[in-house]
Amino acid sequence: MTAIKVSSTIQENKQYALEKCPVTFVMEKIGGYWKPIILWHLSEGNKRYSELKRAIPAVTEKVLIQHLKQLEADGLVIREAKPVVPPFVTYRLSSAGEGLLPVIEAMAAWAFKVKDGEYS
Amino acid sequence: MTAIKVSSTIQENKQYALEKCPVTFVMEKIGGYWKPIILWHLSEGNKRYSELKRAIPAVTEKVLIQHLKQLEADGLVIREAKPVVPPFVTYRLSSAGEGLLPVIEAMAAWAFKVKDGEYS
DNA sequence: CATGATACATACTATAGGGTAAGTACTTGT
DNA sequence: ACAAGTACTTACCCTATAGTATGTATCATG
Numbered sequence A, B: 001m002t003a004i005k006v007s008s009t010i011q012e013n014k015q016y017a018l019e020k021c022p023v024t025f026v027m028e029k030i031g032g033y034w035k036p037i038i039l040w041h042l043s044e045g046n047k048r049y050s051e052l053k054r055a056i057p058a059v060t061e062k063v064l065i066q067h068l069k070q071l072e073a074d075g076l077v078i079r080e081a082k083p084v085v086p087p088f089v090t091y092r093l094s095s096a097g098e099g100l101l102p103v104i105e106a107m108a109a110w111a112f113k114v115k116d117g118e119y120s
Numbered sequence C: 001c002a003t004g005a006t007a008c009a010t011a012c013t014a015t016a017g018g019g020t021a022a023g024t025a026c027t028t029g030t
Numbered sequence D: 001a002c003a004a005g006t007a008c009t010t011a012c013c014c015t016a017t018a019g020t021a022t023g024t025a026t027c028a029t030g
Helices: A010-020 A022-030 A035-043 A049-055 A061-073 A095-099 A101-115 B010-020 B022-030 B035-043 B049-055 B061-073 B095-099 B101-115
Strands: A077-082 A088-093 B077-082 B088-093
Touching (some): A022 A101, A035 A049, A035 A077, A035 A088, A061 A077, A101 B101, B049 B088, B088 B095
Antiparallel strands (some): A077 A088
């Protein structure tokens, strides 16, 4: 039943979903809990690590870098580190990251409609 | 450090994110692994439970109903059950669910751009 | 009379992700 | 000499979610 065959795992289903569903593909990239917020803040302009930290106080440092690393690995943000002695690292959106902004805005628009009770 | 205070939990951070970030709000609704796929299939028209099952063979039945229940509870899909003896249940998008289609399409559009290498 | 189809439910497991807490290396300020 | 700020890293825990496997009620059909 359920058409799951030999040695099926979560990873295999993930593969399936990634290939079959472009939306799942996007979810993989921005599905982290704080990623959309990070992207949102970066859409306002380049930010230092510490600026992001202060801008999103509820996220822990571990998760913040974790997400930043993933976003960097996925090519959505670009990290620039000046090799100075108190470290100076800035993050900014790549062109792919900027391409996501319309998506983010579409999501925000829907959320506001829902909260305004526009869909009774 | 990290500005997390007394009795902070995942749930509290969730609350924070939900209030502060409309995108996280959307993620809560369509963030389940198969939800976007389900919504996509429902965008093609009403579907019976068994039709969805066959349309998305890689998802298990448990997860399929689980997601459908959540989507129903979130007001994104509408469940209609005819009280006949072999059960006949159809699912369709609510107006709020339809309102998400532009979001889904924006995500899909971005995904295809990425895969086509449009952002070198 | 047993199988299949319908639309689920339920008990159990496994893993990924987020959270907590603490530490690192280097320098400037007091 | 010690704290504070920079940008992280690491070890550990906890929970939410997906997956596995099986069961349920009803009827039609062979």
